[in-house]
Amino acid sequence: MEFSSKLLEKAVYEVSQLPGIGKRTALRLVLHLLKQPESQTDHLVSALASLRKDIKLCTTCYSISDTGICHICADTSRLDSLVCVVEDIRDVMAIEATGQYRGVYHVLGGKISPMDGIGPQDLHIASLVERVKSGAIEELIFALSASMEGDTTNFYIYKQLEDMPIKTSTIARGIGVNDELEYADEITLGRSILNRVPFENALKKP
Amino acid sequence: MEFSSKLLEKAVYEVSQLPGIGKRTALRLVLHLLKQPESQTDHLVSALASLRKDIKLCTTCYSISDTGICHICADTSRLDSLVCVVEDIRDVMAIEATGQYRGVYHVLGGKISPMDGIGPQDLHIASLVERVKSGAIEELIFALSASMEGDTTNFYIYKQLEDMPIKTSTIARGIGVNDELEYADEITLGRSILNRVPFENALKKP
Numbered sequence: 001m002e003f004s005s006k007l008l009e010k011a012v013y014e015v016s017q018l019p020g021i022g023k024r025t026a027l028r029l030v031l032h033l034l035k036q037p038e039s040q041t042d043h044l045v046s047a048l049a050s051l052r053k054d055i056k057l058c059t060t061c062y063s064i065s066d067t068g069i070c071h072i073c074a075d076t077s078r079l080d081s082l083v084c085v086v087e088d089i090r091d092v093m094a095i096e097a098t099g100q101y102r103g104v105y106h107v108l109g110g111k112i113s114p115m116d117g118i119g120p121q122d123l124h125i126a127s128l129v130e131r132v133k134s135g136a137i138e139e140l141i142f143a144l145s146a147s148m149e150g151d152t153t154n155f156y157i158y159k160q161l162e163d164m165p166i167k168t169s170t171i172a173r174g175i176g177v178n179d180e181l182e183y184a185d186e187i188t189l190g191r192s193i194l195n196r197v198p199f200e201n202a203l204k205k206p
Numbered sequence: 207m208e209f210s211s212k213l214l215e216k217a218v219y220e221v222s223q224l225p226g227i228g229k230r231t232a233l234r235l236v237l238h239l240l241k242q243p244e245s246q247t248d249h250l251v252s253a254l255a256s257l258r259k260d261i262k263l264c265t266t267c268y269s270i271s272d273t274g275i276c277h278i279c280a281d282t283s284r285l286d287s288l289v290c291v292v293e294d295i296r297d298v299m300a301i302e303a304t305g306q307y308r309g310v311y312h313v314l315g316g317k318i319s320p321m322d323g324i325g326p327q328d329l330h331i332a333s334l335v336e337r338v339k340s341g342a343i344e345e346l347i348f349a350l351s352a353s354m355e356g357d358t359t360n361f362y363i364y365k366q367l368e369d370m371p372i373k374t375s376t377i378a379r380g381i382g383v384n385d386e387l388e389y390a391d392e393i394t395l396g397r398s399i400l401n402r403v404p405f406e407n408a409l410k411k412p
Contacts, residue, residue: 002299002302003299004271004298005261008270011257015253017250018250019234019235025226029227030257031296033224033258038259040223041254044221044223047217047221048236049247049251050216051214051216051217052239052240052244055211064210064211066211066213089237090233093210109241
């Protein structure tokens with residue numbers, strides 16, 4: 001792509017560094033900004049700059065928070081003996097949206113992935129082990145994705161905690177509510193039979 | 207979507223104002239930036255800010271340019287009596303990429319679209335009429351999209367120039383090279399028969 005302007009080329013290049021955005025889309029976005037009032041670009045630029053500069057992680061669960069402790073960890077009505085281990089804040093938001101969970105979280109910030117150069121030391125695993133050692137936690141729920149990296153991470157953490165008197169569980173894998181059996185993959189369907197639940201449980205309101 | 211951080215919420219909101227980017231994608235992009243080194247966000251922010259602040263339009267053709275006159279208008283080897291009228295700079299880039307065109311351009315900055323509140327006065331039409339009146343132009347090629355808005359814009363400009371001794375043309379509409387006839391829409395196929403060209407022309411190398 002040949003650009004008539006270095007400024008335009010630089011902006012398109014930087015926008016195209018974002019995941020899933022190619023050069024063409026980046027050009028479309030940048031030209032859109034140029035057509036809008038200057039204030040829109042100003043707002044975007046200042047929101048991104050202050051996000052990157054001022055963002056804080058909760059000192060307990062490593063979720064994103066504007067204050068030292070996030071509103072979930074600070075909420076005394078929540079069970080802080082039950083900790084759900086997730087990859088990032090999107091998972092926290094998804095679980096919170098269900099309204100079903102009354103425990104707290106621990107955000108790892110990713111999964112162990114040697115291919116991407118991410119080891120246990122790059123994640124908030126040591127702090128999770130510390131949290132467990134402090135003695136207030138009774139159960140950990142692993143809610144990482146069911147990929148090789150997710151399973152590796154689960155297992156790594158599990159091994160670290162082996163000697164501690166703590167319950168661990170993973171979220172149930174199975175056929176989604178309203179999904180058709182015939183379209184489910186074999187592994188999911190297989191697991192859903194292996195890990196079947198008593199019928200009375202299924203009668204409970206979600 | 208409930209956010210644990212106002213900074214995050216604001217950044218996601220601003221990114222989701224871009225066309226074709228919803229809240230979920232915006233959140234994914236913003237979290238990606240947070241995981242990258244701070245310099246990436248700095249580069250993105252400064253590229254967007256300086257683009258919006260310092261960008262100039264060519265004073266002749268209204269294409270984007272860092273200098274007063276764009277490199278195409280400044281190129282003396284190009285035919286400045288032949289002007290291709292396009293919607294935005296992406297069209298200039300697409301036509302330049304063909305390597306077939308040796309004339310210059312006039313970038314309107316959009317199409318007449320009453321539905322979006324865009325009238326002739328919002329586009330660089332008056333300056334095009336001035337350019338034609340100055341007498342150096344022999345032919346205008348309309349290369350706007352073949353939509354109702356594109357046709358309206360073409361016709362509006364055509365009417366403005368009616369009394370002037372100038373040739374006007376539009377780019378050929380027809381079946382794309384390598385396209386199958388059976389998948390072409392009726393209007394395109396119809397036009398390609400109405401506007402058929404002498405076989406000798408089709409033998410010419412593109």
